Amino acid sequence: MNDVIKYFILFFALILAQIVVFNNILFFGYINPLLYILFVIIYPLKKDRGVFLLLSFLLGLGIDFFVNSGGINAAALLFIAYIRLPLLKGLLNKNEIDFPVFDVNKLPFLKLISFIAILTFTHHFIVFNLEYFKLGAIFTVLYRTFLTSIFTIILIIFSLLLMNRGK
Amino acid sequence: MQQIVNFIIKYKYFLFFLLLEFVAIIFTIQSHSYHKSKFVNSANFITGGIHKRVNSFKEFTYLKVYNEQLLEENTRLKNILSQRLNDSIENSIEVIDTVKYFQKYSYLFAKVIHNQYHNKYNYLTIDKGSRNGVQPDQGIINSKGIIGITNSVSNNYATVLSILNENSKINVRLKNSYYFGSLSWDGDDYNILQLIDLPIQANITKGDTIITGGKSTIFPEGIPVGTILDFTKENNAYQHINIKLFNDMSAIGPVSIINNFDKAEINVLENRVSNE
Numbered sequence: 001m002n003d004v005i006k007y008f009i010l011f012f013a014l015i016l017a018q019i020v021v022f023n024n025i026l027f028f029g030y031i032n033p034l035l036y037i038l039f040v041i042i043y044p045l046k047k048d049r050g051v052f053l054l055l056s057f058l059l060g061l062g063i064d065f066f067v068n069s070g071g072i073n074a075a076a077l078l079f080i081a082y083i084r085l086p087l088l089k090g091l092l093n094k095n096e097i098d099f100p101v102f103d104v105n106k107l108p109f110l111k112l113i114s115f116i117a118i119l120t121f122t123h124h125f126i127v128f129n130l131e132y133f134k135l136g137a138i139f140t141v142l143y144r145t146f147l148t149s150i151f152t153i154i155l156i157i158f159s160l161l162l163m164n165r166g167k
Numbered sequence: 168m169q170q171i172v173n174f175i176i177k178y179k180y181f182l183f184f185l186l187l188e189f190v191a192i193i194f195t196i197q198s199h200s201y202h203k204s205k206f207v208n209s210a211n212f213i214t215g216g217i218h219k220r221v222n223s224f225k226e227f228t229y230l231k232v233y234n235e236q237l238l239e240e241n242t243r244l245k246n247i248l249s250q251r252l253n254d255s256i257e258n259s260i261e262v263i264d265t266v267k268y269f270q271k272y273s274y275l276f277a278k279v280i281h282n283q284y285h286n287k288y289n290y291l292t293i294d295k296g297s298r299n300g301v302q303p304d305q306g307i308i309n310s311k312g313i314i315g316i317t318n319s320v321s322n323n324y325a326t327v328l329s330i331l332n333e334n335s336k337i338n339v340r341l342k343n344s345y346y347f348g349s350l351s352w353d354g355d356d357y358n359i360l361q362l363i364d365l366p367i368q369a370n371i372t373k374g375d376t377i378i379t380g381g382k383s384t385i386f387p388e389g390i391p392v393g394t395i396l397d398f399t400k401e402n403n404a405y406q407h408i409n410i411k412l413f414n415d416m417s418a419i420g421p422v423s424i425i426n427n428f429d430k431a432e433i434n435v436l437e438n439r440v441s442n443e
Contacts, residue, residue, distance in 0.1 A: 030285040049180050057187045061194075064207050066214050067283065068290035068326055069192035070198025071207065078191060092259045130195050131287055134353075162442050 007043065011151065014039050022155075023067065030144075033151040036063060036073075038159055040081050040117060045102040049085070054080035058127045069131070076126035080119045091115055105164055116156055117166050120149045199288065200335040207294045208319040208326050209281060213350040215324030218292050222280040225418065233420040240310035256263065272387055274423040275299060275306075279314075280324075284331050284416045285355040291315060291327040295424065301325045306385040306425040311413040312392050313337065314422055318383055329358055331416055338383050339392055340375040344369060350377075350410065357416045359396060369405075371395055377410055384430040 014036040022035050039059055044050055060074030066071075091111055104112065128141040153155075175182065194207050209215065224404050226233075230245035263379050277299075281292035307314045307327050315327040315335065318438050332354050339362065340347035348362045362377065364427055375395045381388025398408040427433075 002171065015188070016217075019217060024221075024225070026285060029244075052368055053184055053187065056190065060191070061207070064194070065211070066209055066218070067286075068198070068207070068209050068292075069286070069288070070196070071194030075188055075191035075195060078184065078187050082180075102303075133195075133199055 002043070010039065011041075012057055015050075015059065015066075017164070018063055026142070027151060028147075031148050031151055032122065033148065033155050033160065034073075035152065035155050036060075036151070037077060037080065037120065038156055040077065040084055040119060041156065042104055042163070045085070045088070046132070053078060053081055072127055072130040075113045075130060076123045079126055080123045083098075083122070084119065087115065087118060105160060113153075113157075116153055117149070121145065122150050124149045124152065184235075192354065199334075201299075201328075209290070210319045210321040210324040210326045212321070212323070215280070215292060215294070215321065218281040218324075219294055221279070227417055229420055232292065232418050234309050234404070237421065241311070271428055273426045273428070275301070275426065277422050277424055279327075279419050279422055282417070282419055287354045288333055289329040289331040291329055291419070292317065293325050293327055293422065293424075296321050296323040296325050298322050300426065301424055302392075303377075304385060307422050308386070308390055308425065309414065309419060309422045313379060313386060313390055314414065314416075314419060317424065329416070330360065337386065338380040339370060339377050340380040342378050347380040347382065348408075350387075358412050358414075360393065360410045360412060361409050362395075362405075365405050365408060367400075367404055371398060371408070372399060384427050384433050386425065387427075390411065 018034070018036045023032050025032055027033075034060060042054055043055070057074050058080045061071065062078035063069075063073040064071055091114065092107075104115075107115065124145040125141070128144050132141055179370040192399075198207065209218065239388060252415050276296060277293040279291050280294050283291065284287040291307075291314070293307070301317060303317055303320055305317045307317065313330060315329040315332075316326045316337075317327045320326075328339060330350065333352065333354065335350075335352065337350040338347060339350045346366055348365035350360055351363055352360050365371070373395055377395065379386040379388060379390040379394040393412040393414075394433040396409040398412040399406045
């Protein structure tokens with residue numbers, strides 16, 4: 001399938017899935033996994049970085065429009081989109097980042113997990129910090145970040161497995 | 168000059184990132200302030216439409232609760248009506264006094280199509296907009312109490328600043344005395360709100376009923392809010408008066424939008440006073 005169409009569909013599918021399904025889950029009354037960050041994880045590395053940053057921003061803003069949260073999700077998603085490349089460079093050896101054929105699914109399992117975990121924690125930490133917007137609420141923020149991240153990471157791994165089997 | 172161009176080319180992604188991040192932060196700060204007609208809101212054609220679709224499925228699971236709510240309200244209104252009937256029989260001389268027919272409020276039916284209660288700044292979306300006469304700053308209630316105030320309005324949808332929002336401050340008073348305070352929320356439990364600025368002279372006990380104060384043009388006086396759950400006294404002032412709502416904020420379906428006919432008149436008058 002044409003790559004442009006594929007990621008175009010993924011973009012809207014993730015927004016819809018987040019709004020229709022994952023924002024209504026409410027584990028323990030308040031935990032909603034934020035699956036839409038999957039976009040940053042599977043968007044190919046070889047594509048133009050400017051377009052990638054813009055798309056991440058728009059995806060986050062799309063979510064914000066639905067939940068009336070201003071620019072919280074846009075800011076957080078854009079941030080992890082920007083740190084993705086430096087993070088990969090830090091995690092992997094030089095010869096492992098082979099831009100044209102780079103594929104997240106081919107990463108060694110431990111490195112894949114740490115890659116996903118770091119991005120998820122960073123993203124959730126920014127989201128909840130911007131939501132509470134107060135230094136005094138740092139423990140609430142950390143608590144919610146931790147709990148929500150666990151669910152998000154599990155869901156992301158499941159979706160990666162599912163997408164792999166689909167190929 | 169050459170160096171500046173080189174610098175921009177070298178750091179173009181970083182600069183682009185900073186620019187977009189700046190925009191996002193501006194939107195965030197704007198969303199944290201009490202501000203009407205924000206740019207990012209769910210009262211538009213696309214988001215409203217999708218919320219409406221999703222809600223039409225979710226509605227089924229709550230039909231029983233909504234039916235009971237409506238039944239309760241119907242019974243209450245019928246009781247009031249039957250009392251009125253008796254009154255009019257007692258003074259059976261019929262006088263049509265047009266002064267008494269000045270209606271102050273009208274109510275418009277709406278459905279909540281998106282409900283939030285687990286964030287710190289919560290908003291609801293309803294399926295009526297400017298086409299139905301909805302304006303910003305109108306009160307939203309249901310049979311069990313107050314829900315919020317309309318915020319951004321589009322043609323067919325409107326967002327509602329929920330009482331579960333840090334920016335929400337609503338004038339309320341005790342039912343058994345005229346001392347009033349403000350209703351606010353600390354962001355913890357979605358069925359427990361806080362009453363602040365209540366003077367120490369007011370005698371309160373657990374279980375006292377709180378109703379709206381009618382000091383603003385948004386809510387009429389006497390709409391039920393909740394009961395006092397607990398409170399602490401410190402330094403001769405009330406601290407943390409917790410209010411248990413009559414409403415369950417997690418299950419809200421049919422609501423009424425309040426239109427105050429005197430609003431424009433009152434606002435003009437108040438502006439004139441503040442300008443003098």
